[in-house]
Amino acid sequence: MQAKVVLEYDDEKIADAIVKAVSPDNFKTPKGLSISTTKDGFKVVTLISFSGKFPTFTATIDDLLFSVSTAERTIGTTKRFK
DSSP: OEEEEEEOOHHHHHHHHHHHHHHHGGOOOOTTTEEEEHHHHHHHEEEEOOOOOOOHHHHHHHHHHHHHHHHHHHHHHHHHHO
């Protein structure tokens, strides 16, 4: 199974911060799971490949989106205090 998750932002610095926030999760993966997150201009692109069971695959995507959401909220909060 493979998935490509593309998220686009209005600010390239935010895209960079999102990549940095979720990239540490890319290193500790179960056997058969590959995750790669990169920045392409204003876009954050995550490629996920998994050869295991479907529920684990969907849970991985859910975890990624939860991490992105947390990073976005954190960035939004810090912007309000500047």
